Amino acid sequence: MPAVRAENLYKVFGRRAAEAVEALSDGRHRDEIADLGVTAAVIDASFEVEPGEIFVVMGLSGSGKSTLIRMLNGLLPPTSGTVEIDGTDITGLKKADLRKVRSEKVSMVFQHFALFPHRPVVENAAYALEVRGVAREERHAKAQEALELVGLQGWEDKLPGQLSGGMQQRVGLARALAADTEIILMDEAFSALDPLIRRDMQTQLLELQASLGKTIVFITHDLNEAMRLGDRICVLRDGRVAQIGTAQEILDHPANDYVATFTEDVDRTRVLTAASVMVPAAPCAAPTDGPEEVLRAMREQDRDFCFVLDADERLLGAVSADDAEAAQDGGADDIAEAVKPVEDTTAPTTLVADLFAAAARSERPLAVVDEEDRMLGVIPRTALLEGLAMEGSRS
Amino acid sequence: MNPMTVPVPRLPVGDSFDASIEWLRTHLSGLFDVLGAVIGACVDALTTLLAQTSATQFTLLACAVIAAGLLRRGHLRPVGIAAAVWAVLYIAELAGGAATAVVGSMPAAVFSPAMSLYQAEYVYPPLLLALLLLAALVVLSFTYGRGTRQELLAALTCVALFAVTLAHFTLGVQLSLVVLPLFVLLAYVVVGWRVALFTVLGFLLIISMDKWDNAMSSLALILVATAVAIVVSLPLGILAAYSDRFSTVVRPVLDFMQTLPAFVYLLPAVAFFSIGAVPGVIATVVFAMPPGVRLTELGIRQVDKELVEAGEAFGAPDWAILRRIQLPLALSTIMAGVNQIIMLSLSMVVIAGMVGAGGLGNDVYRGIAQGNVPVGFEGGIAVVVLAIYLDRLTAAITRFSPAGRAAAAAR
DSSP: OOSEEEEEEEEEESTTHHHHHHHHHTTOOGGGGGGGTOEEEEEEEEEEEOTTOEEEEEOOTTSSHHHHHHHHTTSSOOSEEEEEETTEEOTTOOHHHHHHHHHHTEEEEOTTOOOOTTSOHHHHHTHHHHHHTOOHHHHHHHHHHHHHHTTOTTOTTSOGGGSOHHHHHHHHHHHHHHTTOSEEEEESTTTTSOHHHHHHHHHHHHHHHHHHOOEEEEEESOHHHHHHHOSEEEEEETTEEEEEEOHHHHHHSOSSHHHHHHHHTSOGGGTOBHHHHOBOOOSEEOTTSOHHHHHHHHHHHTOSEEEEEOTTOBEEEEEEHHHHHHHHHTTOSSSGGGOBOOOOEEOTTSBGGGTHHHHHHOSSOEEEEOTTOBEEEEEOHHHHHHHHHHHHHHO | OOTTOOOOOOOOHHHHHHHHHHHHHHHSHHHHHHHHHHHHHHHHHHHHHHHSOOHHHHHHHHHHHHHHHHHHTTOHHHHHHHHHHHHHHHHHHHHHOHHHHHHHHSOGGGTHHHHHHTTOSSOOHHHHHHHHHHHHHHHHHHHTTTTSTHHHHHHHHHHHHHHHHIIIIISOOOHHHHHHHHHHHHHHHHTOHHHHHHHHHHHHHHHHTTOHHHHHHHHHHHHHHHHHHHHHHHHHHHHHHHOHHHHHHHHHHHHHHHHSOHHHHHHHHHHHHOSSHHHHHHHHHHHHSHHHHHHHHHHHHHSOHHHHHHHHHTTOOHHHHIIIIIHHHHHHHHHHHHHHHHHHHHHHHHHHGGGTOOTHHHHHHHHHHHTOHHHHHHHHHHHHHHHHHHHHHHHHHGGGSHHHHHHHHHO
16 A cells, blocks of 8 residues: 555646636646636646655646645645545545644655744654643653754754754754654755755665655655655656656656756766666686686687676676786686685665776776675776766757 | 805714714623723722732732742742642631631730731731741742752842831831832843833832822733733734734724724723723723734734644644744734833823823823923823833843744844
8 A cells, every 4th residue: 555645636726726627637738727817736646655665756946846745744635636645535534633644644844944943952853742742751752862863962952043954954854753653744855955964964864764764755846856865756847747757767768858858957977876887797707717718708808807706696806817827827727716806896776976986996897796795797987988978868 | 155065964973983882881881890890900909019018918929939930940830739728728718717717726925026026916817828828938949949049039039028028017118119129120130230220210210209109000000901901902913813804804993993092082981981090991901902913913924834834734733833833933023012002001091191090190181281390291201211111121021932032042
């Protein structure tokens, strides 16, 4: 069961909203119905968010993303369509039941932090629990834990005004974490922070997510941020969903020109991973192979080295052409003695941006290995450049 | 008659107003009587408290100071228990003379040293109860408040109480000179030494002009009028902040209330409540209330929408958002409204003198009516001193509010 499900969601502001929904569902653009005197913020949005994933909604200002996220916790009632949280349709709920859903299932982080300036940090973090009626001692203990998770221990008794922007948003995040809801909505949570702090916060969010596994709906106007955080990305345009997919799907197969122009500006090195640019490892040899055989393989591939793998494809090391020749001259039966360990290896999930330094250091292609040291492929410098060039070829 | 004159029918505006007052008076007289009695009693009690303070009241005042210190340090429960016990005993005394009976049954030797110190002729049970409460609070201060400055506060308060009662009741120093330091202390604690210095000089001026009693009765009238105005304007302001429709309806009414010449209020006020302090208070409330409503509305509307949304997003009910988010954050604006209410009350107090509300207004009105410049001018100066004192005090009190502390922290 998806954690959040939106089906044919419409939000139209104005008196003749129902008429507008009808016209829009026939596929008319929102500018065409301007004569109705309505503003169509979200048009026919359908998507499912799976438990434990970060679902990023990305769009420019005016694309309806803030309206969309506010319908997911019922702050705005949809004009038409349904929103399901954990399988319950919240669009028809009574006010009290809706409040219960908000306090127990969905919490929110705001663009401008929305911290209560008159309450100390710990009472801000404990707010959701206070609303739920949790006793003071217990809610302070939980708030304290949440503050420690975001690295704010020691700041509990300060007022929000005494904290920097980045720290304030950590309190905002702690407030949502202390609520201990499965779903967290983040409305442009990092947009008001300066770029360096923003990167820190993204990193921290990814680290927290790795251990907590919340369902996060994250709104942003920054595609780089979307690509970095999102397990899946939903691109909104003029209130309609333009495309939903993983970062790579959107980069490689943009659904239309609009999405394509967006992706032009994306720093691909921060989206593509080692796994997506690596090529099959060659030449490879087993430690039991004879030197002549290995040297021939090198010549065929026009290389002066060879990776050495065991029977389970684990990377043992590499042999250089010089060492192989020395072994041949020394009359060795196999190359086992000549194998030297490979220093530069990388995991398949490493971002391409983080590969450049290693690639520059190493004479040979980088070996990509999994956690058990199994060889997955290699990244020659040319492959890195090709990965970048795909961006240029489209523009 | 000029041939071009176009006849415009005469609308009976004034007459119908008069008729409606008459109707209200005959049909709702009971309500107005109750209202008048309550307000009159409040003004009288407050005037007595300010101008003829009794030893019991001084003692209770000292209790309040010590209790405030304990409450600030978070000892709600012991203070609450002590206050509740006192209240029960006091009510028992009022109802059946319980304390009197207990006092009567005890040997006279227990009380005689204190009685001879104050040259008292009998033991006044309410005073005894107040002293017991004071003793309880002092004990609490020295047990719960150990190591904090609460002990010091309790000790100093007791010393001050002893000094005040000794000076006034035993040595016979006039009350105004005894109370003056209390006003000064309040100004010093809430605002600072400059205003405290002004208070010393200004209030000494009032005493030297022999306007003290009148100033205190005006102060009582203003405080009651302000309290009533706040009680009425706060809910109206909250409603106006929540409902645009109510806001558009109430705004012209407020304009009307504020711009109608203040004298005009006295006519219906006298019609309903006859002459005296009560119509003065009522006219003052009507005249002074609008800024309270306006600034309450403004304060609540000014609270950042995202904060209200945050409250909603975490599932807080509307009243909790109002009480815990909107009102605390609007408090400094609301207090600006209270400040305005007090200032307008002060200007109205003189006009209320015309209907016999007493106090400084009486002096000013007498000065005008008799062409007596000295009396009128001295009354006016006393009003100014009172106005400045109250203005500085209410303007500074917001820094004790949560939002005020937040603003100071952000600086």
